[in-house]
Amino acid sequence: MRIDPEAVLEEIRRDDPESWPLFEAMQRHIPPIAARADADAEIPPEFWPLVPVDLQNRVNMPPQYGGVVLTATAVRRAVVFERIGRLCPALPIGLPGPGLSAPPVLALGTEEQKVAYFNRFLGQTRPVWGAFAITEPQGGSDAAAMRTVATRDGTDYVLNGTKCFITSGGRADVVVVFASLDPNKGRFAIRAFVVPRDTPGFAVDRCEDMMGLRASQLATLSFTDCRLPASSMLGHTGKRGPHVDAFTGAQASWDYMRPVLSSLINGGCLGMVEYAEQCLAEGEAELPRAKVEQAREELGVFRARISSSQMLALRAAWKFDAGGRASTDASLAKAFASTVSMELAHKLAAMFPVKAATAGDRIEKFYRDAKAFDILEGTGDMQRLMIARAYEH
Amino acid sequence: MSFVETHVTSLDSSPSPVDFRCAPVVEPFLGAARPIASAIRDIGGAEAVSHIQQLELASVLPELERRADAPVLLFHLAELLGHANLAAAWQGLSGIPARAAELPASVDLAALPDATGTRWTAWLPVVDAARPPSLALAGPRGWAPLPAQGLTHSRVSGLLGFARGEVLTWSTEPSVTPEELGVQSLAPESWSALVRAQLALLSGLLVGATRRLVDEAYAYAKTRQSAGKSINQHQAVALRLADLALHQEALSLYLTARVEECRPPGMRGGPESLSAGYVVELAFRIARDAVQTAAGHGYVEGLPFRRLFEQVRTLTVMLQGTKAAAEPVSPVP
Ligand SMILES: Cc1cc2nc3c(=O)[nH]c(=O)nc-3n(C[C@H](O)[C@H](O)[C@H](O)COP(=O)(O)OP(=O)(O)OC[C@H]3O[C@@H](n4cnc5c(N)ncnc54)[C@H](O)[C@@H]3O)c2cc1C
Numbered sequence: 001m002r003i004d005p006e007a008v009l010e011e012i013r014r015d016d017p018e019s020w021p022l023f024e025a026m027q028r029h030i031p032p033i034a035a036r037a038d039a040d041a042e043i044p045p046e047f048w049p050l051v052p053v054d055l056q057n058r059v060n061m062p063p064q065y066g067g068v069v070l071t072a073t074a075v076r077r078a079v080v081f082e083r084i085g086r087l088c089p090a091l092p093i094g095l096p097g098p099g100l101s102a103p104p105v106l107a108l109g110t111e112e113q114k115v116a117y118f119n120r121f122l123g124q125t126r127p128v129w130g131a132f133a134i135t136e137p138q139g140g141s142d143a144a145a146m147r148t149v150a151t152r153d154g155t156d157y158v159l160n161g162t163k164c165f166i167t168s169g170g171r172a173d174v175v176v177v178f179a180s181l182d183p184n185k186g187r188f189a190i191r192a193f194v195v196p197r198d199t200p201g202f203a204v205d206r207c208e209d210m211m212g213l214r215a216s217q218l219a220t221l222s223f224t225d226c227r228l229p230a231s232s233m234l235g236h237t238g239k240r241g242p243h244v245d246a247f248t249g250a251q252a253s254w255d256y257m258r259p260v261l262s263s264l265i266n267g268g269c270l271g272m273v274e275y276a277e278q279c280l281a282e283g284e285a286e287l288p289r290a291k292v293e294q295a296r297e298e299l300g301v302f303r304a305r306i307s308s309s310q311m312l313a314l315r316a317a318w319k320f321d322a323g324g325r326a327s328t329d330a331s332l333a334k335a336f337a338s339t340v341s342m343e344l345a346h347k348l349a350a351m352f353p354v355k356a357a358t359a360g361d362r363i364e365k366f367y368r369d370a371k372a373f374d375i376l377e378g379t380g381d382m383q384r385l386m387i388a389r390a391y392e393h
Numbered sequence: 394m395s396f397v398e399t400h401v402t403s404l405d406s407s408p409s410p411v412d413f414r415c416a417p418v419v420e421p422f423l424g425a426a427r428p429i430a431s432a433i434r435d436i437g438g439a440e441a442v443s444h445i446q447q448l449e450l451a452s453v454l455p456e457l458e459r460r461a462d463a464p465v466l467l468f469h470l471a472e473l474l475g476h477a478n479l480a481a482a483w484q485g486l487s488g489i490p491a492r493a494a495e496l497p498a499s500v501d502l503a504a505l506p507d508a509t510g511t512r513w514t515a516w517l518p519v520v521d522a523a524r525p526p527s528l529a530l531a532g533p534r535g536w537a538p539l540p541a542q543g544l545t546h547s548r549v550s551g552l553l554g555f556a557r558g559e560v561l562t563w564s565t566e567p568s569v570t571p572e573e574l575g576v577q578s579l580a581p582e583s584w585s586a587l588v589r590a591q592l593a594l595l596s597g598l599l600v601g602a603t604r605r606l607v608d609e610a611y612a613y614a615k616t617r618q619s620a621g622k623s624i625n626q627h628q629a630v631a632l633r634l635a636d637l638a639l640h641q642e643a644l645s646l647y648l649t650a651r652v653e654e655c656r657p658p659g660m661r662g663g664p665e666s667l668s669a670g671y672v673v674e675l676a677f678r679i680a681r682d683a684v685q686t687a688a689g690h691g692y693v694e695g696l697p698f699r700r701l702f703e704q705v706r707t708l709t710v711m712l713q714g715t716k717a718a719a720e721p722v723s724p725v726p
Contacts, residue, residue, distance in 0.1 A: 003655040007410035075411045082658065270659045297670065303659055304668035308643035308675075310657040311650055315413050332642055335635070384635030385628065391611055391638045392625060 003314060008079040016069030022055040023070055026084055026092075034088035035360050037215035041207070043094060048127060057121040057128045059097040060260075062106065065118035074256070074317035074326075078263040082310065085267025086274070089341075090369040092264055094168055094216035097121065100132035101176040103256040104192050104249035108234035117194060120174055131172035133163035133221055134250055140165065141382050143178070144187035144247060148223065150179040150233075157233060159193065159201070159226040167376070169219025170207045173197050176234070177223065178250060192234040192246040201226035212368030213376075251327065254377055255320060258330035262313035265337040265373050269306045269344050272366050273299050276348055279355075286352050295351050302344050309337045328390040335383035338373035345370040416653055419466040422453065426470050430477040438557070441478050442520055445485025451492040463493045463586070464593035464664060468652040471597025472645075476605045479598060479704055480555055484518040486594055488526065494579075494587035496536060501526035503536065503587060504563060505718040511567070516552060516711050517559040530563060532718075533584045535576040543569035554703030588719040592664035595712045596648040596672075602708060603676055606683035606701050607641045610634060613687045613696070630686065637682050644675040665719040673709045680705040 013020050029050040036044050060077065061067030071077045084092050098105070098121055105117045121128050134143050148161025159179055169175065175195045182189040195202055205220040230236050235244035277299055280292060287295055316329035345367040349356035355363040374380040415423065426448060433441035450470070454463045467489055474482035488501045496503060504515035513530045520526075530537045540546075544563045552558030565574065614625035614634055624630045647667075649655075654662035680702045684691035691698035 001414065001416065001649055001653045001655055002408070002410065002412045003650060003657050004410040005658055011410065079411075273659070301668050301670045301674070304647060304671035305643075307650065307657045307660045308647040308671075311413075311646040311655075312642060314411055314657070315646065318411050318413055332639055336639055336643055381632065384632045384639070387635040387638050388625065388631035391607075391634065392615060 003311065005079045005082070005314075008075060009083075012070055012076055012080070016072075019055050019058075019068035019070040022052050022059075022068065023080060023083075025051040026056075026095075027087060030084065030091055031087045034091050035365070037091050037094075038212075038365055039214075039360070041210070041214040042217065043091065043127075043215050053096070053125060053127055054123065057096050057124055059095065060102055061098055061118055061121060062102075065114060066122045067118070074259055074320040075314065077260045078313050078317040081260050082263040082267035082270075082313075085264035086271035087267075089264050089268025089271070090213045090365070091215045093213055093261075096127035096129045096168075098130035099168065100253050100257055101130035101174070103253040104132070104176050104234060104246070105194070107252035108192055108244055108246055108249040110235065110237060113194070113231070113234060117174070129168040129172040131166050131169045131175040131219075132253055133166045133169065133175050134178045135163060135165045137162055137164045137220075141379060143250065144190065145183075146178060146180055146190065147183055148177070148179040149183060150181055150191060150193060150228075152181070153227070155230050157193065157228050157230060159195070159223040159228060162205070162220065162222045164220045165208070165376075166219050166221055167216045169221050170204050170217045175202075175221065177221075178246060179223075187247040188245065190246045190250075191244060192249050193228055194232045194234065195223070195226065195228065199226055199228065211371060212365070213372045255326050255330050258334040258377055259313050259316040259320060259326070261373070261377055262309065262316070262330075262333035262337040265341050265370075266306055266310045266313055268366065268369070269302070269309070269337075269341050272344060272348060272362065273302050273306065275362055276351065279352065284352075286354050298347060298351075302340070302347065305340050309333070309340050312336050328387060331378075331383040331386045331390075334377065335380050335387065338370075338380055341366075341370040341373050415469060416462070416465050418462050419469050422448075422466055423469055423473060426473055430473045433474065433478040433481050436478070436481075438481055438484065439520065441481030442485045445474060445481060450486070450489055454489070454492055464589045464652055467493070467590055468593040468597035468600075468649070471594050472601040472604070475598040475601025476608075477601075479602045479605070479701065480518075482601065483555070483598055484520045486598075487518050490587050490590035490594060491529075493590035494531070494583045496529065496531070496579075496583070496587070499527055500529040500536070500538070502528050503531035504528055504539075504561065505588075505591070505715060506530070506532050507714065508717055508720070512562060512564045514714055515561045516707075516714075517561055518555065519557045519559055522557075528561070530574075531579065531584065531587060533579075533581065535571065535579045537571075537574045537576045539563070541574050543573055553707045554700055554705075555707060558707075588715060589664050591715045592667070592712070592719065593652045595708055595715060596652055596664065596667070599672070599676055599705065599708045599712065600645045600648055602701055602705050603641050603644055603679045605697065606679055606705070607637045609697050609701075610637055610683040610686040613690075617687070624686075633682050633686060637679055637686075640675050640679050640682075644672065644679070647675075648672065665716070667716060669709075669713045669716040672712060676705050676709050 033044050033047050055068050058066055058068045060071050063069055063072050136146050150157040150159050177193050177195045178190055180189045201224045203222050205222050208218040210218050312333040316326050316333045319329050320326040348363045349367055352363050355361040358364055429444050433444050471486055491500050491503050504513035506513050515528055528539045543566050547562045549560040614630055615623055617624045651664050651667040656662040684698045684702050687698050690696055
């Protein structure tokens with residue numbers, strides 16, 4: 001077994017001198033704006049001139065469609081986002097680029113659709129977001145029971161329904177929306193559609209006032225008689241009745257993103273342990289002296305837990321790159337990381353009660369951010385049910 | 394790592410900065426050990442131990458690029474054999490750390506010091522009561538043959554879960570000098586090799602034992618019926634089963650990385666850097682949840698749960714003791 005993230009970074013620096021400055025810029029410019037982005041629930045405008053926006057738009061996009069080499073493999077994504085997560089695990093979730101919408105396009109789209117989709121993110125000087133919309137107000141875990149419908153009308157499809165909790169939904173230029181051709185037919189009637197923001201009938205109903213991860217602007221989107229050409233259905237070849245199992249496209253998104261998200265969480269945890277150790281070292285403990293040593297030991301145990309979590313995430317990424325089935329590993333990584341993060345947040349709040357109650361302090365913010373990790377991209381319960389099913393065999 | 398071997402088929406073989414396959418150097422030895430693991434699965438102690446001894450591990454170790462890879466091999470073997478038959482694996486492998494440290498051939502097992510520097514403990518697997526293993530005290534700067542003058546000695550027969558094991562403890566009188574004890578010098582590398590091998594052995598056994606517990610829990614939950622369906626179909630049970638897998642994977646990766654000296658960010662490599670508190674916590678959760686899965690049948694003798702629950706507890710005590718001996722402020726005999 002070999003785990004050498006430094007060597008991964010070295011490889012990236014060597015292979016991709018072009019996008020390396022983006023990585024450096026993110027590391028330099030995210031920490032100073034993290035607290036404001038949280039308070040204002042948006043990424044402050046002064047951030048954009050500081051980072052190479054064109055490169056930022058091309059993160060998490062495959063290089064053959066113009067994506068940056070920085071995130072060309074799952075292992076690289078994991079290593080890069082763990083680093084960024086150490087500085088702030090929340091803001092990176094709201095950064096531009098196709099994000100979660102890229103994997104279904106890759107998994108389901110025709111070559112033409114892929115080129116057209118990713119072209120939207122190329123050569124832009126302003127930030128461009130993509131979004132992925134599957135969750136609906138009446139249910140997220142049981143995604144196959146969705147009610148948003150796509151009705152065939154001549155050569156078009158007409159979309160009606162509501163999606164909620166959509167990351168960057170409020171500012172996305174384009175959204176990959178999952179809808180059912182016939183809600184009575186379960187997951188096999190589900191298709192994915194590329195819906196540009198300016199499509200008549202598409203509205204951003206509201207952005208939620210979220211507890212944490214506030215810069216990622218969680219939105220409710222509605223589709224009212226939203227008319228789309230058949231070519232906007234991912235996998236539609238122009239011929240009659242393509243049988244596209246779009247639900248596997250959604251699964252592809254989770255397999256793709258869970259190791260990255262887990263790494264971001266792990267980075268966030270490690271950053272918080274380092275912050276807490278520094279507070280203890282600087283005599284800022286809000287604890288009786290006798291308890292400081294115990295606190296240090298507890299942080300040591302958290303370092304060990306995080307190390308397991310890092311390896312689970314990296315192993316999922318490594319398997320993804322090897323082309324093996326990575327769903328179970330991705331679930332293991334996500335379930336473990338999100339559990340560790342909430343337990344760490346809770347522990348830090350007990351060690352530093354005043355910081356935990358002071359708006360803007362990293363410990364206070366982490367406590368809010370960490371809770372989301374067990375919900376987005378599938379709750380911890382759902383990950384565990386998948387794990388249990390997988391290990392039965 | 395068997396899980397990876399069976400699940401990932403298309404890996405290229407060039408060295409990559411992230412690679413979860415088992416260290417290639419140990420693969421041939423594991424290949425030889427696999428049939429032995431199958432053979433010892435459900436057989437009694439002495440016979441199983443003699444199978445393990447066929448591996449002739451003590452003579453194999455020096456082949457492994459000096460001692461650097463010895464702990465890695467020992468860890469993976471201990472996992473494989475410990476999963477099949479924990480008591481036999483411990484009995485069959487417990488003499489290896491003394492060989493890794495190149496203690497004289499007359500010493501079968503070394504007792505390790507605790508933080509006081511005046512007390513040593515040996516956890517002794519009794520394979521053959523008629524021929525007890527020969528023991529020595531060891532420490533960072535030397536070793537002393539036993540018996541020695543000026544020591545008080547206590548003995549507890551029966552180690553939790555290992556009915557035929559013993560805990561032996563020696564304490565020195567305050568006035569006894571190293572010379573009087575007969576301390577002989579030990580190169581720092583040898584002491585380090587001893588501690589690393591002992592940690593690798595116990596870590597491997599723990600990973601094997603906890604994996605066995607998880608396998609047993611899944612197998613039981615598949616067949617046990619309640620309210621008209623197998624219990625794994627009940628969500629409360631499925632969630633517990635998932636946590637079992639989750640904690641076992643976490644423990645296994647953590648200990649493998651420590652033994653193979655991987656350094657995920659923020660952690661040092663090397664078995665001495667392991668967090669005993671974390672290992673104990675995970676192992677406890679696995680043992681607890683596995684027994685709970687089988688409930689009453691897990692609590693009584695018959696299925697492997699009860700015995701493994703106790704054995705895991707004992708292994709964690711041994712691991713904590715060894716980790717304490719590896720601390721930089723270790724005492725001197
Ligand atoms: C910050 C954030 C970002 C998000 N981003 C996106 C996004 O970009 N795109 C998108 O489509 N969605 C997104 N979501 C939505 C997210 O995927 C859902 O919230 C999640 O899948 C859970 O769905 P739900 O909230 O409807 O809860 P429900 O599905 O109603 O679940 C409620 C509770 O019941 C449990 N539960 C439900 N079903 C079962 C079952 N079968 N067995 C056991 N327990 C069960 C759940 O674990 C949970 O505890 C985001 C959510 C958050 C918080």
